[in-house]
Amino acid sequence: MTPTDRADKRSDDATRAEAQRVFRSVALLLARYEVRNLKRIFEEFERDILLPILLGEIALHNLGELENGKEVSARPLDRDEPCDTRSLRPCNAYSIAAATGLPRETVRRKIARLIELGWINRRHNGHLYVSSEALAKFGELLYSRELPELLAIADRARRLMGR
Structure with a gap:
């Protein structure tokens, strides 16, 4: 293996390691959102x-x-x-x-x-x-809380992945 080949391999390994680090960060970000959301849903549904x-x-x-x-x-x-x-x-x-x-x-x-x-x-x-009551209640929650939070998390994930 030539010195150039070794340098290319190190560069590829570093790129893969960085991609794995970013994906782990995004997965953690999404997991935190999901757990928070599940806890809220758990409480809202008795x-x-x-x-x-x-x-x-x-x-x-x-x-x-x-x-x-x-x-x-x-x-x-x-x-x-x-x-x-x-x-x-x-x-x-x-x-x-x-x-x-x-x-x-x-x-x-x-x-x-x-x-x-x-x-x-x-x-x-x-x-x-x-029921129309359920659509109103949970639709309002979705638009007022979950959807904006999910969109903000998606933006953060995109920024992490864009690095």
Whole structure:
């Protein structure tokens, strides 16, 4: 190996070591954010970590068509519907159990609690919809706290990686 080859290898090793250091710093930054966020969610959901998972799955299922810019066909509003769910895609306990991998009985029990809290509405046919109260409460939290914090962390990560 020539002196030039050895110098190139040292330079490559130094570059790799610096890249690993940056990635570790970014991973630590993201882990701190995630742990803080999980602690907040844990407290906001009565220290039951399954409640936000199920609420999130139901909301994402309901709103999934809207994310793709699709309009869900409007249907007449049923008398027993507490809010206008015509533009939301319905789901049920079975589909949420399948999506989360949780036992159906656990999902049914947690959905009952979310209904008690007023965050989920269940129609007579078993269709589940995120409530307008939940959308307002957690949407406001997302826009006022989590989203700005996540964007600030993303900026810090980009700056670290740009070095």
